[in-house]
Amino acid sequence: MMGSSKNKTSFQETQLTWTAHLRAPLLSPAPTGVEDRRLGIYRDLVFNNIESFLSGSFPILHSVVSEENWLLLVREFIKSHECDSPYFLEISQEFLSFLNEQQPTVLANTAFALELAHYEWAELALDVSPESFPDDIKLKGDLLDDRLIISPLAWRLSYQFPVHKIGPEFKPDQPPDQATYLIVYRDRDEQVKFIESNSVTICLLQLLEEGSCSAREALCQIAVEIGHPDVDFIVASGLDTLKQLQSLSIICGFHK
Numbered sequence: 645m646m647g648s649s650k651n652k653t654s655f656q657e658t659q660l661t662w663t664a665h666l667r668a669p670l671l672s673p674a675p676t677g678v679e680d681r682r683l684g685i686y687r688d689l690v691f692n693n694i695e696s697f698l699s700g701s702f703p704i705l706h707s708v709v710s711e712e713n714w715l716l717l718v719r720e721f722i723k724s725h726e727c728d729s730p731y732f733l734e735i736s737q738e739f740l741s742f743l744n745e746q747q748p749t750v751l752a753n754t755a756f757a758l759e760l761a762h763y764e765w766a767e768l769a770l771d772v773s774p775e776s777f778p779d780d781i782k783l784k785g786d787l788l789d790d791r792l793i794i795s796p797l798a799w800r801l802s803y804q805f806p807v808h809k810i811g812p813e814f815k816p817d818q819p820p821d822q823a824t825y826l827i828v829y830r831d832r833d834e835q836v837k838f839i840e841s842n843s844v845t846i847c848l849l850q851l852l853e854e855g856s857c858s859a860r861e862a863l864c865q866i867a868v869e870i871g872h873p874d875v876d877f878i879v880a881s882g883l884d885t886l887k888q889l890q891s892l893s894i895i896c897g898f899h900k
Contacts, residue, residue, distance in 0.1 A: 691722065695715070695718045697736075698718060698735065698739055701735070701768050703764070704811060705760050705761050705764060707811060707812050708754065709754065713750040716750050721739055724742075724746065725741070725745075725746070739761070740761055755805070755817060756805040756810055759803045759805050759807050760805070763826070770799065770830045770836050771836045773797060775796040776796075776797075777795060777797070777893070778793060778796075778896070781896070781897030782897055782898040782899070782900055785897075785898030786898075787883060787887065788859050788886070789860055790898045790899070791855065792859060792895050792898060792899075793895070793898060793899060794849055794853045794894065794896070795829060795893055795896040797829055797830040798830075800825075800841075800849055800850065801826045801828060802843075802846065805819050805820075806824045807824065807826075823843070824840075825842050825843060825846050826838050826839070827841050827845075829892065839892070844870070848882060851865065851866075855899075859883075863875075863878050863879045863882040864879065866882075
């Protein structure tokens, strides 16, 4: 029994040494008695699989960062971030947490990087989300006076930078004066898309999602809050917006 316990401890120590080496080959020595050629296969597998997944999940971020800095970023993620989830599909969320918590120095001169990463993560997260359109709803009704249902697959996002325009040819150093408002959504054909929005529409959707008022009541409340003198104009303009949101299934139905 004592020999078995000793062997178990030795095996666990070898495992820890092995994994530490795979995460940071230059900092953590390899376990003894293992041919480096064999270890190299595992080092390459771990790094290449994670790098490939991240570059596919964050293609725009990858394109605006130099290749050298991108590889440094991936290596730092593998070395220093402790993942809370064992699922491969959630690596992108873990990478986003890593960026926000550690704010890597290789991104210090890329002011928009964290917001861009969040935007790209949102698109992926919606694509794989298990959420679906509710079944127990009416598909027809009065957009202004009936209680509306907002799709659980529509996310309201706001950023300092225009993240949907960023790419190799457009890498702003400073955010513009106006914030960027986006609605990222998955439609009934399971396609993830986005539309540019504004603060009024975002506020309207938030009020409707809370379910405590009709669209007409929400628009009247918004008119008062922004100090607009013509409530009827806000309601009429809001109706046009509601029709557009319904056509995109962002408004996906009516309460029975």
